[in-house]
Amino acid sequence: MSTTSDTASVTDYATEFAGRTALVTGAASGIGLATARRLGAGGANVVIADHNAEGAEKAAADLRAEGIEAAAVAVDVTSPESVAAAVAFAVDTYGALELAVNNAGIGGPSAPTGEYDIEAYDRVVSTNLNGVFYSLRHELPAIEAAGRGGAVVNVASILGSVGFAGSSAYVAAKHGVVGLTKTAAAEYAAKGIRVNVVGPGFIETPLLRTMDQEAYDGLVALHPAGRLGRSEEVAELIAFLLSERSSFVSGSYHLVDGAYTAL
Template identity: 80%
Template sequence: MSTTGTTPATAPTADHATEFAGRTALVTGAASGIGLATARRLGAGGANVVVADYNAEGAEKAAAELMTQGVKAAAVELDVTRPESVEAAVKFAVDTFGGLDLAVNNAGIGGPSAPTGAYDVDAYQRVVRTNLDGVFYSMRYELPVMEAAGKGGAIVNVASILGSVAFAGSPAYVAAKHGVVGLTKSAAVEYAAKGIRVNAVGPGFIDTPLLRTMDEAAYNSLVARHPVGRLGRSEEVAELIVFLLSDRASFVVGSYHLVDGAYTAV
């Protein structure tokens, strides 16, 4: 399998190496993929990082990796479909590091592929509970902590390109991700005057081990649908997320940013 196009480096510059010093970040779905890449980048920027994931072993492994790099990190098991689990994870962050300044609500699942008229009801509910309700529960408990601290804060919700376009066979995922975009905008308007910025990102097709299981023809066909000539990397999405969390994005509020190699522009 081959791709074209360049893959730029995304390591933090010296100017950004301490931009999150003294701040605590909670990242959901942080044991792998975009969540792990974001946790690494936040740690490299000086943040205390709470690695939250349904996969407790994976979260512990990720936190241990960060600590070997000098990052103050801690792991917590999290099921975003259960409000009490989310509340406990937020409390864990506050108890462990003294507060919560940044949050990345990234946990999500894909779900089966089927047309709307034949989609399994249980599967639909499972996808929506995780991808949409999970983001609501996360903000429901993150926002009051940030507001009470009176120091402002920043939240990034991970939606998808499917928060803006359709994809046949994925009605639950598309509906949930469209919902995340709307939920983001609503929360942003409510909390902007309190100094809490809420934004969303919409990743496109990211090169993961799962996609590499596709046969070569299908993989190359997917790559060809991207004008940049390749798929994205988790680190590239993480870089956008971290920018939105940073003071560099102080006037960016309530917006939804695609990172998809121009896939949706065609």
């Protein structure tokens, strides 16, 4: 006879985020939008934050049409004041903030380190690293003030653990996001706030499909899985890390890369 209770609880994925509010940056498209949709499908109130105000409004409207509670706010993650306003918007709109996904980022140009444009370097680091710090700086106090604990997921990249020729600014920023995540996790663990980071491989997007076939095939070949990832696959990992299913997971870096970094 089994000793396992027949009434053991099973996670209800349709309600696991019910009553919680999630702020997602860079959520007008791609991984951010897929994540917002996944969290909303789990019952969360979702704030779509993006520098593209029109795109954010459209994304929020699309989610509302799917039955998800969603609102949009314009944000420039390179501005601490803009980030503070976005966090305040989430709190004012839904009463509290418990979940956050810091996904906004840019790629930047490709050039050897010794030839990399300094203004471009500053722009990439300002968005991809400073933007995550500014977000944490305002999200963490808001989550703490809500008094129910919470979780944050930062979106880094496979390039938070390995290098990539021609991408010194991006690689430096994403390595920094991993370290920033670990530090924040250690600081806020006793307050019931978990902070983790994900490292996606190359993800299928319409933009990548505009590449010539040889270049596209070269990207695919870097992944032993034999394909690029999908935004929804990254969103599913983020949802797990924000959920109570990962209640003892904090300060860690989780790859979703089709074995790219296993080589």
